[in-house]
Amino acid sequence: MRKKPFSIDQAAYANLLAGINNLHFTERKGNLSDFHLYSNDQWLADTAVIEQLTRSKGEWQVDLLFASIYNPLKFLKRHITSHVCPKRAAQQAHFMRRLAAKDQRGTLTVSADQLNPCLN
Amino acid sequence: MLSTKQRILNASVKLFNEYGVDAVRLQQIAEEIGISVGNLAYHYKSKDAIIESVYEQVIDEFSHIFRQYLQSPELADFDQQLSLYYQFFQANQFYLAEFFKASTTPGDHTVAWQQAVNKMLLQLRSWLLFHQQREVLKPEPTPGFYDQLAQSLWMSLVFSPIFNTMRGLHSTETSYKQTVWSHIRPYFTEQGLAEYQADVVPLLSY
Numbered sequence: 001m002r003k004k005p006f007s008i009d010q011a012a013y014a015n016l017l018a019g020i021n022n023l024h025f026t027e028r029k030g031n032l033s034d035f036h037l038y039s040n041d042q043w044l045a046d047t048a049v050i051e052q053l054t055r056s057k058g059e060w061q062v063d064l065l066f067a068s069i070y071n072p073l074k075f076l077k078r079h080i081t082s083h084v085c086p087k088r089a090a091q092q093a094h095f096m097r098r099l100a101a102k103d104q105r106g107t108l109t110v111s112a113d114q115l116n117p118c119l120n
Numbered sequence: 121m122l123s124t125k126q127r128i129l130n131a132s133v134k135l136f137n138e139y140g141v142d143a144v145r146l147q148q149i150a151e152e153i154g155i156s157v158g159n160l161a162y163h164y165k166s167k168d169a170i171i172e173s174v175y176e177q178v179i180d181e182f183s184h185i186f187r188q189y190l191q192s193p194e195l196a197d198f199d200q201q202l203s204l205y206y207q208f209f210q211a212n213q214f215y216l217a218e219f220f221k222a223s224t225t226p227g228d229h230t231v232a233w234q235q236a237v238n239k240m241l242l243q244l245r246s247w248l249l250f251h252q253q254r255e256v257l258k259p260e261p262t263p264g265f266y267d268q269l270a271q272s273l274w275m276s277l278v279f280s281p282i283f284n285t286m287r288g289l290h291s292t293e294t295s296y297k298q299t300v301w302s303h304i305r306p307y308f309t310e311q312g313l314a315e316y317q318a319d320v321v322p323l324l325s326y
Contacts, residue, residue, distance in 0.1 A: 007232075010242065014242050014246065017242060017243060018249075020189065020246075021190065021249065024190065
């Protein structure tokens with residue numbers, strides 16, 4: 001048996017067309033500056049990701065610290081999650097670090113020497 | 121490489137246009153693409169089956185044009201749709217001829233076509249409203265005026281190739297488009313006329 005072709009009610013179709021018409025009035029083109037986030041966040045690709053567990057408000061809080069391997073003073077800290085159980089928090093931190101880091105084995109590192117401290 | 125089924129449909133459309141649907145025999149279709157009638161019968165049991173598939177294809181092609189509605193807000197966008205309409209009506213003239221036969225009972229495809237025609241009319245009306253809101257077209261002089269304009273646009277779109285054939289004139293895509301645009305032109309605002317001159321007129325003069 002031949003299937004019946006799909007048909008749309010005329011009033012519904014007119015509404016649909018009005019919707020398409022409105023689209024061109026309500027939607028505007030974006031700015032080029034909207035794409036700046038790609039270049040602005042480029043440095044995050046080359047960062048050492050360090051997990052940080054802190055006890056706060058009775059829970060173990062997992063934070064990840066992203067430090068640029070070229071300039072450790074350029075860093076970003078993000079709160080990920082928190083757990084009541086420290087083991088689970090540590091496990092979560094481990095997995096989240098592996099997810100976020102460019103290198104899962106952790107070859108990208110930063111050290112205190114890079115900060116060039118003056119010891120005088 | 122087209123499938124045999126598709127080649128049969130294409131040849132049928134071509135022959136229908138030349139001789140009319142009733143005058144074409146299966147033998148002719150088979151000869152057109154160089155296959156045997158037996159092979160043709162393998163793909164389509166009867167001529168009715170071919171006609172039905174051809175009609176389905178026609179409606180599909182027509183729906184494809186609908187989907188191009190207002191892809192971008194410029195007037196040139198409509199010009200592209202006009203090209204598609206021209207190609208469609210040029211390639212499927214036999215289809216309209218079928219509607220002028222006396223005493224045909226409305227079949228499935230007639231209903232489908234009627235729905236498609238109503239959609240086309242609604243699109244044209246909606247397009248006029250859009251450009252009125254965009255201030256490319258003047259406000260309606262009297263209520264319901266643009267409904268009339270949509271109808272005359274529809275008539276030009278569908279019948280101007282046939283009209284030219286009746287007069288023994290050769291219809292080209294450019295003349296087709298010019299006919300349609302000439303209906304809209306008097307109602308442009310200054311801004312609309314500027315856009316028309318800049319974007320559409322160059323497309324019409326090739």
